[in-house]
Amino acid sequence: MNETILVTGGTGTLGRVVAERLLGDGREVRVLSRKPAPAGTPYSWRTGDLKTGAGIAEATEGVDTIVHCASNPMGGDVAATRNLIEATRGAHLVYISIVGIGQIPFLYYNAKLATERLIENSGLPWTILRATQFHDLVAGFTKAQLRLPVTFTLKGRFQPVDVREVADRLVELALGQPAGRVPDMGGPEVRDSRELARACLAAVGRTKPVVALSLPGKAARAFRAGANLTPAHADGKVTFEQYLSEHS
Numbered sequence: 001m002n003e004t005i006l007v008t009g010g011t012g013t014l015g016r017v018v019a020e021r022l023l024g025d026g027r028e029v030r031v032l033s034r035k036p037a038p039a040g041t042p043y044s045w046r047t048g049d050l051k052t053g054a055g056i057a058e059a060t061e062g063v064d065t066i067v068h069c070a071s072n073p074m075g076g077d078v079a080a081t082r083n084l085i086e087a088t089r090g091a092h093l094v095y096i097s098i099v100g101i102g103q104i105p106f107l108y109y110n111a112k113l114a115t116e117r118l119i120e121n122s123g124l125p126w127t128i129l130r131a132t133q134f135h136d137l138v139a140g141f142t143k144a145q146l147r148l149p150v151t152f153t154l155k156g157r158f159q160p161v162d163v164r165e166v167a168d169r170l171v172e173l174a175l176g177q178p179a180g181r182v183p184d185m186g187g188p189e190v191r192d193s194r195e196l197a198r199a200c201l202a203a204v205g206r207t208k209p210v211v212a213l214s215l216p217g218k219a220a221r222a223f224r225a226g227a228n229l230t231p232a233h234a235d236g237k238v239t240f241e242q243y244l245s246e247h248s
């Protein structure tokens with residue numbers, strides 16, 4: 001019998017691609033979302049909320065593997081993952097995390113780190129992949145400011161990676177044996193944040209000043225020092241400009 005794979009966050013930027021890839025590979029894919037199933041969905045859909053635990057027992061019932069992509073930067077990931085673990089019976093839990101979370105104490109990153117610890121100590125077979133920022137996120141910073149006369153960035157560098165390549169790696173991990181913490185995954189190039197903002201503006205035919213903010217605090221300092229980068233694992237092939245040319 002074909003094994004069932006649950007994708008939490010299967011409606012999100014990453015999870016949507018993971019679910020598509022798994023389905024394309026002929027797998028039985030279940031998607032968990034807080035929203036009702038869209039008409040004609042090819043997935044076996046479960047509506048539930050990881051934070052409250054509603055619908056989670058039904059979502060996890062009989063699954064062999066869970067690719068855990070659901071997340072909320074505004075908070076609640078630790079409780080959500082605890083609910084997921086408590087409802088899960090023996091499935092391989094594959095988690096996507098972020099490069100540098102141990103060095104950069106943003107509140108969201110602290111929650112990601114605590115979530116990793118929960119998974120490691122869950123008693124379930126597990127795999128954790130840390131990736132750098134997705135192209136979508138980095139481009140999103142600039143796009144959100146298109147109406148302003150200037151564009152602000154965080155002073156520092158990014159190594160943006162294409163979400164399709166991260167999805168491919170997650171699928172490979174989900175279909176393999178539990179592997180614990182696997183090597184980090186980064187995009188092909190380490191780039192100054194101002195350069196990326198200018199590339200993004202150029203892609204939509206705009207020019208305006210780009211201002212790099214040097215914020216105070218340990219987290220911003222660690223970011224400026226490059227703790228979010230993994231140059232030794234520049235595994236992605238799709239550059240930021242290639243991504244922009246496809247998405248502008």
Ligand SMILES: NC(=O)c1ccc[n+]([C@@H]2O[C@H](COP(=O)([O-])OP(=O)(O)OC[C@H]3O[C@@H](n4cnc5c(N)ncnc54)[C@H](OP(=O)(O)O)[C@@H]3O)[C@@H](O)[C@H]2O)c1
Nearest residue numbers: 009011012013014033034049050051070071132133134137
């Ligand atoms: N974005 C990046 O640059 C980046 C880089 C490295 C790692 N990551 C990690 O990759 C993962 C996915 O990121 P993303 O950018 O794809 O996120 P996203 O687009 O914001 O999607 C978040 C997903 O989480 C689901 N979700 C949120 N709260 C939920 C809840 N209480 N119950 C059930 N589902 C919930 C949402 O589903 P519904 O709204 O349908 O319920 C949505 O599908 C995150 O863990 C993130 O930390 C992201």
